[in-house]
Structures are given as structure tokens and as C-alpha cells.
């Protein structure tokens with residue numbers, strides 16, 4: 001049976017899934033981060049994951065993204081509500097570039113350093 | 120003179136017009152096009168109105184075609200002689216003055232208006248006879264704004280206001296706002312102008328297009344009641360009834376079609392009777408059902424409470440908290456109103472799915488879309504859904520949803536069977552339920568409460584952690600906008616006056632909401648364009664309640680639907696902050712088109728077409744400035760956000776509206 005994740009058509013209601021990315025694996029990356037950034041935005045990933053992969057309707061993907069192969073595998077056959085991207089529209093090489101871009105995203109500030117989130 | 124309305128035929132009426140006036144009509148008609156004849160009708164003024172004496176003949180008005188204008192003053196004197204002093208100069212009380220007397224009895228503080236000739240007499244009376252007080256006219260630039268302003272006001276003030284709209288066309292504009300209020304069960308009294316008797320319409324021109332046999336039919340599918348009184352006495356009765364019906368829970372808009380003819384003339388005789396307003400009690404759950412519910416609640420092992428369009432007042436919130444604490448039950452706030460303080464340890468709104476999966480009893484208070492709340496749903500072509508609660512979970516609901524439904528629009532959602540469905544107002548039934556629970560002997564809740572507090576701490580930690588991602592991004596991250604704004608207002612008496620759906624509920628996730636008035640839910644019917652007007656109405660109510668600091672976060676798409684609201688806020692000096700969540704898109708819909716392009720495996724880079732507002736980018740600060748609203752932006756650098764917000768809030772504290780345009784992430 002398909003795994004089903006809750007979503008609403010119009011609103012992100014209170015129980016939006018809070019998915020987690022796994023830590024980066026050891027395989028050494030290849031791919032063009034600059035081109036990956038362009039693709040991440042033009043292919044629409046940023047609409048749901050934010051322009052720096054910080055999350056939005058979809059979970060945060062960066063920093064410390066999944067390896068390129070895992071990203072490719074996920075976007076071809078998403079398990080939840082994410083729409084699928086066929087290899088004909090986002091190639092493995094494109095995914096490698098996207099992964100490279102996500103790896104280049106700097107770490108976010110520490111929660112403790114932001115008074116706005118600690119009142 | 121007074122028209123004898125019993126003379127129905129055109130000829131009989133013409134006989135009432137004095138011969139001199141007939142001559143005047145004849146002279147004008149000689150070269151006239153009908154529309155101008157209407158405009159050239161002799162001025163009618165109350166005795167205390169001096170302007171009639173100074174009336175400018177139309178042929179001296181720039182742009183009026185000389186050939187078809189009325190005779191000049193000199194010519195007119197030559198042709199028809201002096202006009203009798205009594206002609207159409209009313210010294211007594213007019214029908215529309217009486218209408219104001221009626222409105223006076225209804226305790227309506229405001230009337231949102233966009234002028235229209237079908238209620239010109241009533242408008243004139245509201246201004247001059249009623250002195251523009253109670254109700255005070257709030258001038259709007261689109262009737263959609265008028266209706267949503269009344270909607271936003273009613274939810275905060277817990278009382279309705281009036282919206283006065285033009286026949287047919289005004290009501291058509293207002294219909295979107297009325298639909299939202301209907302879906303959201305908010306009261307308002309919509310008064311629509313009309314000229315029912317065609318003999319009362321100008322022979323040609325707009326009055327025909329703006330009159331209808333049945334104006335209210337336009338919105339009947341999403342209003343609670345309407346009437347078209349044809350006498351002043353009937354108007355009195357209908358207006359009072361309109362308020363009673365609109366405000367009896369479940370609340371919804373009511374419509375009175377007010378005939379302009381009734382208002383224009385002097386009162387024909389003794390003043391008609393105005394019935395006093397009856398305040399109906401609120402329907403509550405029956406004692407036997409509440410006792411049965413209490414029994415199920417106290418014996419539940421893993422009870423979950425869902426609250427949706429529940430809380431109107433602080434008493435409602437306090438009683439919900441007391442019930443949850445008594446039962447040691449987590450509350451998932453489905454957010455059609457602010458039901459539960461956001462940081463209460465039993466508020467587990469963002470960990471709801473896990474709790475629901477394990478629940479043995481679920482109590483739902485004022486459900487809006489219960490099926491939606493209990494199912495996961497996948498927006499794929501197969502439309503798969505899955506029940507979140509396990510089979511055998513007992514469902515108890517208390518609400519008024521089935522007390523008010525109409526057939527056409529599908530706002531009731533998919534049918535959800537319930538084990539014990541109690542009909543009655545949630546908020547008013549809560550104290551009775553709490554009492555029944557105490558009688559039934561609740562278990563010691565302390566262990567469960569401690570476990571839930573730990574879960575709540577974890578939930579908040581995770582939410583705050585998620586807010587750090589993309590903190591320094593440009594376009595600016597939505598959680599950052601919300602965090603910065605919340606931090607600046609946290610020590611004041613503040614209220615959020617806009618929905619949060621498109622900000623992924625970051626305010627609720629991060630801010631410490633403790634008062635029922637601090638948030639009043641969303642559009643109701645998800646009709647975009649609600650926010651500009653509704654936030655003004657809400658801010659008016661917050662100002663009147665004691666200078667609460669009103670802040671809102673508004674989508675660029677929503678603001679562009681009703682930008683004229685900026686002017687209304689400036690004109691009426693309504694203190695409120697609008698932070699524009701400017702993602703330069705109808706982002707919600709862009710994601711929909713992206714989903715389709717991805718699934719259809721083509722054109723995945725073309726989804727900006729028809730979904731984005733770029734080229735040119737809209738400068739909202741300039742837009743606001745042009746209408747007299749203090750503004751800053753576009754803000755693209757996240758470090759510039761705080762100073763801009765600070766400055767804007769200072770303006771609001773001084774009693775004026777302000778806007779900060781923030782170039783922001785989609786979500």
C-alpha cells in the first residue's frame with residue numbers, strides 16, 4: 001500500500017509532516033553547484049523547499065542534504081505528496097548539480113544565538 | 120408636496136406634478152437624451168439644506184452637452200415662471216430618516232459603504248439626520264472590501280456591523296466577501312439599494328441596470344435570511360429581524376433590500392412602529408447527551424480534543440483549558456478561531472497526527488471539516504486518503520454545523536459519521552460539559568499531563584529549530600519574518616489580524632498567544648481578497664476595545680485584489696501594520712501548476728506563466744504611499760527587516776496604518 005502523507009490542497013493545516021533529512025553520506029560529491037542553484041529554482045524545487053532548501057511546504061533539504069542518488073531516487077518515486085519528476089525532465093546529471101548546490105548551503109545559525117526564537 | 124404612492128399609473132402621477140414643472144420637462148425633452156434628463160431633475164433638498172438655492176444649472180457644468188442640458192436660470196424663469204416654494208422641498212422627516220431611526224435601535228457602530236444611487240436617500244439621512252454616528256460610515260473602494268471589513272470586525276467585536284451596497288452591481292462585488300462570512304459563520308447586515316417599482320426609476324439610465332425584482336437572489340445561497348420590505352413599517356420589522364437572525368448562533372449574514380423610493384419622500388403619516396430587538400438565547404447541547412459524552416470522556420485512555428470554530432470569547436478559551444486540564448487531554452487547535460493558548464502544555468497542535476493515531480476517543484468541538492481533520496489526503500490524481508484514527512475510535516462532536524446549511528455550495532465538506540453528535544453551540548455548551556465531566560468523576564490526569572508536557576516541549580523545540588533554516592536567506596524566510604515581528608510586539612497587548620495559512624502558521628508556531636481575541640481564523644470560504652478589508656475591520660474593533668496593537672501579514676496576491684483598502688485605512692486613520700509577504704506570486708496556485716507540470720513530465724520551468732507577479736515587480740511601499748499609508752520597502756536584506764518593522768510599529772502606536780513590503784520566500 002502506498003505510504004500517504006497528509007496534505008491540504010489550499011492550506012498547510014496544523015499537522016503538516018515535519019520530515020527530516022538524513023546526514024550526508026561519505027561519498028565525495030561531484031556536480032556544479034552554480035548550475036544546481038539555477039535548476040533548483042527553475043525546476044520548481046524551491047517553491048516547496050525554499051530557495052536555500054530551508055523547507056516550506058516540503059521539508060528542509062539543506063544544509064547536509066541527502067546524497068544525489070537518494071535525491072534522484074526520491075524525486076522519481078516520491079512516497080508522499082511531492083509530485084514526481086521523471087528522468088526525462090530532471091536528469092541524473094541535473095540531480096547531481098542540485099545536490100551539489102544543496103551541499104554548498106551554509107549552516108544555519110544556532111538556535112541559541114537567535115533571541116527572536118528564544119523569548 | 121408629497122407623492123401619493125397609491126396613484127400607481129404614470130398618468131396619475133404626472134397629474135401630481137404641477138403644470139409649471141410639466142412645462143419644464145417639456146422644454147428639456149425637446150432636445151434631450153434620457154440619461155441627462157434624469158440628471159437634470161430639479162434639486163430636492165431638506166429645509167435645512169441651503170445648497171439647493173445655489174444649485175448650478177447643468178448647462179454651466181463643464182462637459183455637459185449644451186444642446187441637451189436644461190434651460191439656463193434666465194431662460195427657465197422666462198419659460199416657466201418662478202417655481203412654487205413648496206415644490207419638492209421637504210421640511211419634515213423623510214422616509215430615510217425613519218430608516219435611520221430604525222438602524223439606531225440596532226446598536227450598529229459602523230456601516231461600510233461604497234456609494235450608489237439606489238440608496239442615496241438613506242446615505243444622505245445617515246450623514247445629515249443621523250449625523251454620521253452609530254453607525255459611522257466607513258468608506259470603501261470596493262464592496263468586496265466593505266463585506267470583508269464587516270466580517271473581520273464582527274469576529275473581533277463579537278457584534279455585527281452594516282454594509283450598505285448598491286443594487287445589483289454593488290451586491291455582486293460584495294458577494295465574495297459575503298460568501299466568506301457565510302462559510303465562517305460571521306454576522307453582518309447587508310443593506311442593498313433598489314428601485315422595485317419601475318415607475319420610480321428614471322426613464323433611462325443606470326437605475327434600470329441597478330434594480331432587480333429579487334436582488335437578494337444573488338447571494339441567497341450563502342446568506343441566512345433576506346427580505347425586501349415594501350413599506351417603512353415593514354422595513355422596521357425586517358431590519359430588526361435581520362439583526363436577530365444574523366446574530367443568533369450560528370451567525371451568518373442577512374440581507375435587506377431597501378427601496379430607495381421609500382426613503383426619498385417625506386413620511387406620509389404617523390411614524391411607523393419599530394419593534395424592540397429581541398436577543399435570542401444560544402442553542403446548547405441537551406443534558407442527556409452531554410452526560411453521555413462526559414461518561415465516554417472520563418473513561419477514555421487516550422482522549423484527544425479537536426477544536427475548530429469554537430472560541431468567541433475569553434470565557435470559551437478558559438473553559439476549554441479547564442476541560443483539557445481536568446481530563447489530561449491534548450488539544451489540537453484546527454485554528455478557525457484561536458481556541459487554545461499556543462504555549463499551553465496541552466496544546467499539541469503540531470504533533471496531532473501521532474496523537475490521533477493512538478486515540479480511543481476524540482472530542483471535536485465546532486468542527487468545520489471533520490472528515491478533513493481525521494484523514495490524511497494525497498493530492499494525486501488517485502485522490503487517495505487514509506483515516507488517521509484507528510477503527511473503533513469513538514467520535515463525539517458538539518457543534519452547530521447542521522443548524523445552518525444550504526444546498527448549493529459545498530462548504531460542508533465530506534460526510535463524516537460520528538458516534539455521538541451533539542447539536543449545540545460549542546462555546547456555550549462547554550461549561551455544561553465540564554460540569555458533567557466533574558460529576559462523572561474524572562481520573563487523576565497528572566501523569567498523562569506530565570507526559571504531554573514533555574511532548575509539547577519537544578514539539579516547540581523542533582518548531583524553533585526548523586525556523587532557523589534559511590534564517591539569512593534573501594528572499595527573506597517566512598519564519599524569520601514572523602519571529603522578528605513577534606519579538607517586537609511580545610510585551611504589548613497585540614493581535615494578529617490576518618489569516619496564517621500562507622505563512623504555514625508560523626505565528627501560531629512561534630508566538631505566545633494567550634487571549635481569544637489575538638487571532639480569529641481565516642477567510643472562512645478561502646476566498647482570497649478577504650485580508651485587506653477584514654484586517655481593517657479587525658483593527659477597528661481592537662482599537663475600540665482599548666488600543667490593542669494590530670499586526671497582519673498579508674499576501675501580495677491578496678493585497679492586489681483589494682489595494683483600495685489601503686486608502687480606507689489611511690482615510691479613517693485605522694492603526695494597523697501590514698507586513699506584505701511579497702513572494703511575487705500567487706504562490707499557492709503556482710505550486711498547483713508545478714504539481715501538474717511535474718506529473719505531466721513537461722514544461723517544469725514554465726510554471727511562472729500566469730502564476731507570478733514580476734516584470735514589473737510591484738512596489739507595495741509606493742502603492743501604500745500613494746494612498747497615504749506610511750510605508751517601507753521593498754526589504755530584501757534580512758538585516759534591514761527589524762529596523763523597518765520597528766519604525767512601522769511606531770507609526771501604528773501613534774494611531775496610523777503602516778505597511779512594510781518584504782520580498783519573501785514562497786512559504
Ligand SMILES: Cc1ncc(C[n+]2csc(CCOP(=O)(O)OP(=O)(O)O)c2C)c(N)n1
Nearest residue numbers: 621645646647674675676677704705706707
Ligand atoms: C477569489 C479567489 N480567487 C482565486 C483563488 C485561488 N487562490 C488560492 S490561493 C491564491 C494565491 C493568493 O496569493 P497570495 O495572497 O499572494 O498568497 P501566496 O499563495 O502567494 O502566499 C489564489 C489565487 C481563491 N482562493 N480565491
Ligand SMILES: [Mg+2]
Nearest residue numbers: 675676704706
Ligand atoms: Mg503571494
